[in-house]
Amino acid sequence: MIAPTGPILNVKKLNVSYRTETGYTDAVRNVSFTLGREKLGIVGESGSGKSTVGRALMRLLPSARITAERMDFEGTPLLALKEKQMLDIRGRRMSMILQDPKFSLNPIRRVGDQVAESYLIHFKCSKAEARAKAMSMLEAVQIRDPERVYNLYPHEVSGGMGQRIMIAMMLLTDPDLVIADEPTSALDVTVRLQVLNILDTLVSERGIGLIMISHDLNLVRNFCDRVLIMYAGQVVESLKASELGKAQHPYTLGLLAAQPRIGGSRAPLSVLDRQAAWETPLEAVQ
Amino acid sequence: MKSVAVTNLSIALGMGANVANILPDLSFEVEKGECFGLIGESGSGKSTVLRCISLLLQHWRGDIAIGGTSLRDLSVIDRCRTVQMVFQDPYGSLHPRHSVRTVLQEPLKIHKLDRRQERMEQALEEVGLPISFLDRFPHQLSGGQRQRVAIARALILEPDILLLDEPTSALDVSVQAEILNLLSDLRRRRGFTYILVSHDLAVVDYMCDRFAVMQAGDIVEVLDRSALVNDSATHPYARELISASVAYDRAS
Numbered sequence: 236m237i238a239p240t241g242p243i244l245n246v247k248k249l250n251v252s253y254r255t256e257t258g259y260t261d262a263v264r265n266v267s268f269t270l271g272r273e274k275l276g277i278v279g280e281s282g283s284g285k286s287t288v289g290r291a292l293m294r295l296l297p298s299a300r301i302t303a304e305r306m307d308f309e310g311t312p313l314l315a316l317k318e319k320q321m322l323d324i325r326g327r328r329m330s331m332i333l334q335d336p337k338f339s340l341n342p343i344r345r346v347g348d349q350v351a352e353s354y355l356i357h358f359k360c361s362k363a364e365a366r367a368k369a370m371s372m373l374e375a376v377q378i379r380d381p382e383r384v385y386n387l388y389p390h391e392v393s394g395g396m397g398q399r400i401m402i403a404m405m406l407l408t409d410p411d412l413v414i415a416d417e418p419t420s421a422l423d424v425t426v427r428l429q430v431l432n433i434l435d436t437l438v439s440e441r442g443i444g445l446i447m448i449s450h451d452l453n454l455v456r457n458f459c460d461r462v463l464i465m466y467a468g469q470v471v472e473s474l475k476a477s478e479l480g481k482a483q484h485p486y487t488l489g490l491l492a493a494q495p496r497i498g499g500s501r502a503p504l505s506v507l508d509r510q511a512a513w514e515t516p517l518e519a520v521q
Numbered sequence: 522m523k524s525v526a527v528t529n530l531s532i533a534l535g536m537g538a539n540v541a542n543i544l545p546d547l548s549f550e551v552e553k554g555e556c557f558g559l560i561g562e563s564g565s566g567k568s569t570v571l572r573c574i575s576l577l578l579q580h581w582r583g584d585i586a587i588g589g590t591s592l593r594d595l596s597v598i599d600r601c602r603t604v605q606m607v608f609q610d611p612y613g614s615l616h617p618r619h620s621v622r623t624v625l626q627e628p629l630k631i632h633k634l635d636r637r638q639e640r641m642e643q644a645l646e647e648v649g650l651p652i653s654f655l656d657r658f659p660h661q662l663s664g665g666q667r668q669r670v671a672i673a674r675a676l677i678l679e680p681d682i683l684l685l686d687e688p689t690s691a692l693d694v695s696v697q698a699e700i701l702n703l704l705s706d707l708r709r710r711r712g713f714t715y716i717l718v719s720h721d722l723a724v725v726d727y728m729c730d731r732f733a734v735m736q737a738g739d740i741v742e743v744l745d746r747s748a749l750v751n752d753s754a755t756h757p758y759a760r761e762l763i764s765a766s767v768a769y770d771r772a773s
Binding site: 280281394423424425426427428450451452453454457489490493494495496497498499501503504505506507 | 562563664693694695696697698699701702705706720721722723724726727749750761762765766767768769770
């Protein structure tokens, strides 16, 4: 492990384009950021490229073209790694929590075995050790009866519990970076808060860097330290979460104003007035 | 404008040993022209209530009266002209190979209405879509536009009651604002009665006058909109749900 002061991620001018029939279309343009041991939120509407950034970092986009001036993970340039070396990093030193546990857990394997699998793959240990590790991790995500839950199949657990199992699976190998792609948008408000609290505690205790991808401004504001706001594949604004109220960019302001509030006014909600200028490359500004 | 009265509604799904009482015994009333909200966590039976009112589920017991007439006494044609529903997922509720024209024309044909072209154009205009969209297919529309088409389809029969099953939860905040504005504007102009299911209290607060908190198929409390601000809910579950949502919303 490197010194805890150094950044976990250093990304400079990341570009991702998807292959289409007519050539390549840019999904992500010139995204640069660094991540320390903190919680970084990436916000934007669907199609803004926020999930693509997360997947590009994990190198999970085999058909896309990824270029970057720099994409260093703890000093290792990710783009120069062979797929085989990537396998040692993916799931071990960086892992990803996906949106819907219903679709991201294997339906025909017991959830406990799925959690233990990541430990078995990355560490030399016996099955019994991995099982014990998984069991204690399930306990850490506040699953009350881990012995029973270990042997359940994904369809037998609720959404909130499924998402906690995903978190357990992803944190078991003690990674340095966790990318959470809409981890709670499939959950109810009450369950959502529980899951977020668990994630928050574990991430702060272990000093993990977290990237939280979400379309929910409230969530990011309550949960993250810093926020990147993406529009049409670019980062249009980067702010401290506590200073989201002082946002400058019209798109951020539009998103904030479009949200209904409890106890807020009944006047028509303001609607985003999209401007073509937001899509023009921001190189000059950066 | 018509009122809705649901009395002792109950429904059980499943067979034999697996029978589940989804709604044990439920009653509520919605006044005419009101927007009534149903909130609760997933599995609490909110959508089932709408499915019973729209008779998508038929084997319920109890009584649902619309404007004083029992729902079961209405003919299919009359019922569909009175009650229409908008579903949660605009990606799933439009037929992928039917153009907007086909979607909007079907109810007009079934109900043998005249001035079809005019009605279709009017419905699109009301939901803020250009008339040229009549010849588009769902894959040529964005999520917000699809939801507008779904709303237009519900409006075209000029119903009195609109059942809204999480109309915006599949949409982005920016698009959600457009749809919510559209719905409240339509209610103001046309005087619909809405029953809105949502798990987002901010949406319910923006749209509804009163709302019911549901848990395990039962209404635990019916609250006025002001209860959110005054914190006047009394049932422990309603209080928990509201405080969780307010805590979530608070920082803003």
